[in-house]
Amino acid sequence: MSFFLVLFIVLGLLGNALGAKDPETLNRMARVTLNARFNPAQHLVTGEAQIELPPRKVVWIKTQGLTLKRVSLSGRLIEPAIENGRFRILATSAKQRLKIVFAARLKNAENLISRRAIVLTGTWFPAVEDLAYYDLRVRVPGRFRAVAPADVIKVKRTRKFAQYHFIFNHPQESPPLIAAPYHYYEKKVRGRTLAVYLLKPDKKLAQLYLKTIEKKLAHYEKLFGPYPYRRFAVVENVNQTGFAYPTLTLIGNRLLPLPFIREISLPHELLHNWFGCGVYPLWEEGNWSEGLVTYLADHAVFEKKKEGALYRHRLLTTYESYVRPENEFPLREFRY
Incomplete structure (x- = not known):
């Protein structure tokens, strides 16, 4: 098969796929706002994830390796049934917000928090299994420069810390975070x-x-x-x-x-x-x-x-x- 024939097929598929991003499909995606901070000396991340749930849809939340300190659904405390490092939520027709306060000590190949670097490519915060919108705000040591999927990166620095905001208005899988000097x-x-x-x-x-x-x-x-x-x-x-x-x-x-x-x-x-x-x-x-x-x-x-x-x-x-x-x-x- 020639390169140009493959290209023709690819462009057709790409056009169909992009056309499938209609407003109704995008509105049925969860929106995740994360605030997290890191203590490299203790290999520790702590934070809160707020997830705006799409109505009338089952959403699976990944929590493998995380300690869930507090979970609430629209202001009401709940105890989710965790199955193999994840739990599910079925939203009603009304807009519902899931809040999860969490912590984790991470020092393995997939997720590493250390004085040398922060490399998080697995489950490092409560994330949606499907595509979702993510708004990430993280605090890292001041000597570190952080990067994550973003169209715009905003940063405020103090003597000890750097506060990052990663702005990305596109659906994505659960995002990584990488930081180092x-x-x-x-x-x-x-x-x-x-x-x-x-x-x-x-x-x-x-x-x-x-x-x-x-x-x-x-x-x-x-x-x-x-x-x-x-x-x-x-x-x-x-x-x-x-x-x-x-x-x-x-x-x-x-x-x-x-x-x-x-x-x-x-x-x-x-x-x-x-x-x-x-x-x-x-x-x-x-x-x-x-x-x-x-x-x-x-x-x-x-x-x-x-x-x-x-x-x-x-x-x-x-x-x-x-x-x-x-x-x-x-x-x-x-x-x-």
């Missing part, structure tokens, strides 16, 4: 902020990333239409990751300097802001976005170098080497 580099391009967060100062590396982001962003906009958001950031992680979120990608510190990360991985993660973090998969039906982005980003890089056949051969070789009848599964069961 970052060195920050940015470039404004056509009303958008391109940014790089590095654990150690490296202006040359930051400029290489900013240049690549600008170049790839312009290329993908020609193919798929306007970039959906107002920011995109490359964020260095103390853990070795390669995650994509709306408006940012989180890349491990040992990986970030490698040239192939800028050449192949960065375009892949950037493109997820159209497919995967812009138009979301229905996870229960399989993750279609990963294969699509791999074709449109990774494969396209090798195709441009006249190495497309070699790339596809390597994929088939890897598949034959690792996939057996006992571990094979259909696409609808693929998640990440």
Whole structure:
């Protein structure tokens, strides 16, 4: 199948998906307002989540690893029945607000609060299982710079603390939060902020990333239409990751300097802001976005170098080497 045929199909799907964001659908999404503060010395987060529930809809709340100190529904104290790290609420026709006061000590690979860094990519506050709107306000140590999915980031600093407000008026999955004593580099391009967060100062590396982001962003906009958001950031992680979120990608510190990360991985993660973090998969039906982005980003890089056949051969070789009848599964069961 040719690249342009795939592109035609993708644009058709994208148009249908974006058209599905009608007001009624968006109004049936929960709205979460979070206020949280961190004590890195104690690996501790405390805070309150207020969730405006959509009427006549069952909403599942994720609470795995959290201590719920107080839960109320429209001012009335309740004791939710927690099942496998989550509980459900059925809202009535009236607008109802769920308030949860919580705390958690987090120091594992998925969620880390330490003096070195705060890296929260799992359940670190009471969040909705489905897509929802999030308004995040967090207080971190004053020497830290924080980042989360946002079109606008507001910050107020005192001598000891920094208070962040992440404004993002788009539905998303439960958002991450990353904070550390970052060195920050940015470039404004056509009303958008391109940014790089590095654990150690490296202006040359930051400029290489900013240049690549600008170049790839312009290329993908020609193919798929306007970039959906107002920011995109490359964020260095103390853990070795390669995650994509709306408006940012989180890349491990040992990986970030490698040239192939800028050449192949960065375009892949950037493109997820159209497919995967812009138009979301229905996870229960399989993750279609990963294969699509791999074709449109990774494969396209090798195709441009006249190495497309070699790339596809390597994929088939890897598949034959690792996939057996006992571990094979259909696409609808693929998640990440």
